[in-house]
Amino acid sequence: xxxxxxxxxxxxxxxxxxxxxxxxxxxxxxxxxxxxxxxxxxxxxxxxxxxxxxxxxxxxxxxxxxxxxxxxxxxxxxxxxxxxxxxxxxxxxxxxxxxxxxxxxxxxxxxxxxxxxxxxxxxxxxxxxxxxxxxxxxxxxxxxxxxxxxxxxxxxxxxxxxxxxxxxxxxxxxxxxxxxxxxxxxxxxxxxxxxxxxxxxxxxxxxxxxxxxxxxxxxxxxxxxxxxxxxxxxxxxxxxxxxxxxxxxxxxxxxxxxxxxxxxxxxxxxxxxxxxxxxxxxxxxxxxxxxxxxxxx
Numbered sequence: 494x495x496x497x498x499x500x501x502x503x504x505x506x507x508x509x510x511x512x513x514x515x516x517x518x519x520x521x522x523x524x525x526x527x528x529x530x531x532x533x534x535x536x537x538x539x540x541x542x543x544x545x546x547x548x549x550x551x552x553x554x555x556x557x558x559x560x561x562x563x564x565x566x567x568x569x570x571x572x573x574x575x576x577x578x579x580x581x582x583x584x585x586x587x588x589x590x591x592x593x594x595x596x597x598x599x600x601x602x603x604x605x606x607x608x609x610x611x612x613x614x615x616x617x618x619x620x621x622x623x624x625x626x627x628x629x630x631x632x633x634x635x636x637x638x639x640x641x642x643x644x645x646x647x648x649x650x651x652x653x654x655x656x657x658x659x660x661x662x663x664x665x666x667x668x669x670x671x672x673x674x675x676x677x678x679x680x681x682x683x684x685x686x687x688x689x690x691x692x693x694x695x696x697x698x699x700x701x702x703x704x705x706x707x708x709x710x711x712x713x714x715x716x717x718x719x720x721x722x723x724x725x726x727x728x729x730x731x732x733x734x735x736x737x738x739x740x741x742x743x744x745x746x747x748x749x750x751x752x753x754x755x756x757x758x759x760x761x762x763x764x765x766x767x768x769x770x771x772x773x774x775x776x777x778x779x780x781x782x783x784x785x786x787x788x789x790x
Contacts, residue, residue, distance in 0.1 A: 499603025503594030507748035518637030522778035529595035585742030593621030706737025713739030733758035
């Protein structure tokens with residue numbers, strides 16, 4: 494294990510169904526990327542880390558991911574992980590899931606082909622989910638977000654069972670409204686979120702029948718109400734002919750599935766909003782980033 498390096502990447506994601514109310518969720522990968530480089534070797538004392546351009550981020554998550562992978566193979570806890578990310582922190586665009594997935598994949602890559610052959614995609618995702626729960630950056634473990642981040646496409650999950658219920662490939666452009674302020678999942682009012690569970694279940698049923706745009710819009714209005722976010726960005730999107738728009742995660746970002754015409758109109762409408770924010774244009778990522786043939790899904 495002396496001086497071996499490995500690399501991994503995973504994408505951010507947007508919300509269709511936030512799983513906090515019911516532990517059942519749905520999300521889609523977005524082509525905003527987090528990259529990780531892991532070096533393993535006897536020269537290291539413990540596991541260290543650094544995050545390029547994101548020095549304020551808590552590094553416990555990615556260190557815990559590396560630790561859990563090494564423990565799985567009964568290896569010494571000696572290594573160093575570097576990450577860099579395009580995913581805005583604390584924005585509801587699944588930066589924690591992307592960082593965890595990238596760190597797990599990079600560690601497995603450093604361990605070599607046998608390790609990657611032994612650990613399937615869902616196994617790798619579950620390691621990152623456990624790490625997120627261990628360090629307290631997630632309420633449900635965000636299995637839905639993690640699946641979307643690593644596997645791409647649209648996923649539907651049962652987070653309590655850690656079960657991937659369905660994965661669908663749907664092409665769409667995504668327009669993202671990202672306020673400069675941050676809202677971390679760990680600070681969310683869970684009790685208020687659980688109050689809307691019956692109606693979130695209705696949105697989940699829509700997602701199961703591939704009515705993803707209806708599902709995410711219903712989800713967005715429900716969580717805006719529960720978490721005290723202004724739904725004005727969603728209403729402006731509907732006025733522009735957008736069918737699918739939602740608060741992403743626990744906010745503060747909003748994501749909208751758009752075509753060329755609705756994107757033009759929505760960009761103009763969102764540009765009229767007050768406050769400090771930025772617009773990001775991306776696509777749904779459809780590519781599975783897990784490097785092993787053993788995908789076990």
